[in-house]
Amino acid sequence: xxxxxxxxxxxxxxxxxxxxxxxxxxxxxxxxxxxxxxxxxxxxxxxxxxxxxxxxxxxxxxxxxxxxxxxxxxxxxxxxxxxxxxxxxxxxxxxxxxxxxxxxxxxxxxxxxxxxxxxxxxxxxxxxxxxxxxxxxxxxxxxxxxxxxxxxxxxxxxxxxxxxxxxxxxxxxxxxxxxxxxxxxxxxxxxxxxxxxxxxxxxxxxxxxxxxxxxxxx
Amino acid sequence: xxxxxxxxxxxxxxxxxxxxxxxxxxxxxxxxxxxxxxxxxxxxxxxxxxxxxxxxxxxxxxxxxxxxxxxxxxxxxxxxxxxxxxxxxxxxxxxxxxxxxxxxxxxxxxxxxxxxxxxxxxxxxxxxxxxxxxxxxxxxxxxxxxxxxxxxxxxxxxxxxxxxxxxxxxxxxxxxxxxxxxxxxxxxxxxxxxxxxxxxxxxxxxxxxxxxxxxxxxxxxxxxxxxxxxxxxxxxxxxxxx
Numbered sequence: 001x002x003x004x005x006x007x008x009x010x011x012x013x014x015x016x017x018x019x020x021x022x023x024x025x026x027x028x029x030x031x032x033x034x035x036x037x038x039x040x041x042x043x044x045x046x047x048x049x050x051x052x053x054x055x056x057x058x059x060x061x062x063x064x065x066x067x068x069x070x071x072x073x074x075x076x077x078x079x080x081x082x083x084x085x086x087x088x089x090x091x092x093x094x095x096x097x098x099x100x101x102x103x104x105x106x107x108x109x110x111x112x113x114x115x116x117x118x119x120x121x122x123x124x125x126x127x128x129x130x131x132x133x134x135x136x137x138x139x140x141x142x143x144x145x146x147x148x149x150x151x152x153x154x155x156x157x158x159x160x161x162x163x164x165x166x167x168x169x170x171x172x173x174x175x176x177x178x179x180x181x182x183x184x185x186x187x188x189x190x191x192x193x194x195x196x197x198x199x200x201x202x203x204x205x206x207x208x209x210x211x212x213x214x215x216x217x218x
Numbered sequence: 219x220x221x222x223x224x225x226x227x228x229x230x231x232x233x234x235x236x237x238x239x240x241x242x243x244x245x246x247x248x249x250x251x252x253x254x255x256x257x258x259x260x261x262x263x264x265x266x267x268x269x270x271x272x273x274x275x276x277x278x279x280x281x282x283x284x285x286x287x288x289x290x291x292x293x294x295x296x297x298x299x300x301x302x303x304x305x306x307x308x309x310x311x312x313x314x315x316x317x318x319x320x321x322x323x324x325x326x327x328x329x330x331x332x333x334x335x336x337x338x339x340x341x342x343x344x345x346x347x348x349x350x351x352x353x354x355x356x357x358x359x360x361x362x363x364x365x366x367x368x369x370x371x372x373x374x375x376x377x378x379x380x381x382x383x384x385x386x387x388x389x390x391x392x393x394x395x396x397x398x399x400x401x402x403x404x405x406x407x408x409x410x411x412x413x414x415x416x417x418x419x420x421x422x423x424x425x426x427x428x429x430x431x432x433x434x435x436x437x438x439x440x441x442x443x444x445x446x447x448x449x450x451x452x453x454x455x456x457x458x459x460x
Contacts, residue, residue, distance in 0.1 A: 118270060119307035119366075123321035124297030124373055133320060137311045 004182040012189055015172035016197070022158040022168060025090045027151060030097025037102025039131075042109045052102070059099035065160050068092040072164045089161040093154065100150055108143035109135060141209075148205035152198045169193055219282075221246050221377060221408055222267060227276035229262055229432075236262045237273070238432040244377070244410060249403050251419035251440070252412045254429035255455065260412045263429070264379050267410065268292075268299045281376055297325055300370030304382040306362040308354040314341060314365045315350040318372045325373070340368035344398045360391030364398055371402075378402065380411040416459050420444050428452045 040052035059067075072088035075081055083091075112135045120130030162171035173190035177183045220243035229237035237259045244250055252260040265271040266278055269285045269292045278285040283295050309317050318340050319333035328336065341347055344364035354362055363383060370378060380399065384392045396418050403409060403422050413419055419426055420440045428436040428443070428451075436443065436452045447453040 113307075115303060115305055115307040116309065119303065119309070121270070121293070122268060122296055122299075122301040122303075123369060124293050124295075124325050125321060126293045129324050133324065134309055138309075141311070 002180060004180045004185060008176045008180065009189060011176060012172050015167055015169050016193055018166055018168035019158050022089055022093060022161055023155045026093030026097050026154060029094035030101055033094060033098025034101035034105055037098055038105035038109060041106040056099045056103050059095055064092060064096050064157060067095065068160055068164060085164040085166050088164060089166055097154055101147060104146045104150060105143050108139040111142050112138045145205050145209045148201055152201055155198055156194060220244055221281055223279045225277045227266060227278060228274045229266060229271065230274045236432050240434055242427065242434060244408060246408055247406050248408055249422055249424045250410045251423035251426045252410065252429060253419055253426060258429040259432040260429045261381050264381050264410055264412050267379060268296050268301055297373050298376045299379065300373060300375035301379040302366050302370055302383045304385050306366045308362050308365055310354050313351050313353055314346060317365055318369045322372050336372055340372045344368045358391060359387045360394045363395045367398055376408060378407055378409045380409065382412050384415060428455065
């Protein structure tokens with residue numbers, strides 16, 4: 001055992017980059033999946049809607065940690081390929097983000113009045129144009145707040161990556177606490193780090209939402 | 219050749235038989251007023267004309283285009299058939315001029331300048347030249363509906379469909395919308411108008427169709443219809459309105 005030093009806190013601070021890297025990668029890839037899922041869920045083709053629904057329910061009904069373990073430990077056994085921890089984590093979080101954001105965005109798209117689709121169609125726009133220029137801009141306003149609150153969830157969920165050995169924020173806390181036994185100050189520091197990342201995001205969501213409302217009323 | 223040919227049209231919503239063998243023609247320049255009680259099928263008929271509703275049997279041909287044919291590109295057809303809704307359905311995220319310019323920009327590849335000029339012209343035509351940059355939420359119902367009319371006119375349609383365009387308006391705002399519609403009629407626009415405004419139908423329509431139970435129950439010139447209703451159902455309807 002050794003005492004807690006300033007270097008330990010630098011280690012914890014430095015590990016934030018992995019938390020951010022995981023969250024940003026998962027958000028980027030997950031958004032692409034979510035977009036496909038949201039479009040499929042609001043499609044006119046019943047089989048496509050069903051497919052997307054099955055995906056959402058499957059992912060939402062499985063624990064994220066289970067998926068992560070399946071990818072990290074299961075892939076070598078099942079498929080004979082080694083998956084490094086970061087890749088496994090990014091894939092697991094992306095699949096999850098795709099389902100949750102996909103469902104959030106589906107709801108946002110469906111919240112746009114049906115009359116908007118008709119009005120777009122009646123000036124001669126194609127369905128894809130109505131989507132792009134009429135429905136999505138309105139759905140985006142609705143989606144922003146829940147999307148950012150999901151991002152906050154995602155950032156906190158990246159702590160699961162500690163369990164496959166990625167030294168992100170939580171894992172670095174474990175490492176430091178393990179060697180110093182100073183659990184209380186260390187995990188307080190970790191908690192403060194999460195809060196410092198997440199709180200401004202939550203505020204940002206609110207202010208964007210407020211500005212959108214103001215723009216609309218103006 | 220008529221602009222719109224509606225032939226033996228049937229429409230079912232599940233068990234509900236909404237249109238029962240409706241046939242009529244609309245010639246260029248005609249102003250057809252569709253009147254009748256709610257549930258008589260007049261709005262459904264209008265929505266079938268631009269393919270918003272699929273008909274169950276019969277045929278509708280608009281400007282030579284078979285509306286129900288799977289080969290028909292409805293988007294192209296609707297560029298020539300404007301529609302105005304009871305609930306305006308303006309795009310709330312776009313300004314008045316943005317609402318008017320959207321379709322010309324996307325479908326006719328109009329430049330930003332052309333589209334802006336067009337939007338200005340159209341909004342001036344409906345008396346809203348001062349409201350180019352106003353958002354829909356800042357406009358009264360009557361103004362919103364006039365923007366909706368300008369939006370439809372921007373595509374230079376051959377035919378305009380009005381689905382109870384004034385029914386959602388406060389009484390004092392009805393006049394401004396009817397005046398715009400009358401101007402259009404005077405300019406020779408072909409129009410099919412579902413309306414409860416009997417005075418308007420009488421003054422502006424070239425033909426009045428009274429719909430009842432999914433059929434065209436009685437039809438004729440407005441003078442003949444309102445002075446001399448021949449069926450008891452239409453007589454009753456006219457009396458119930460005045």
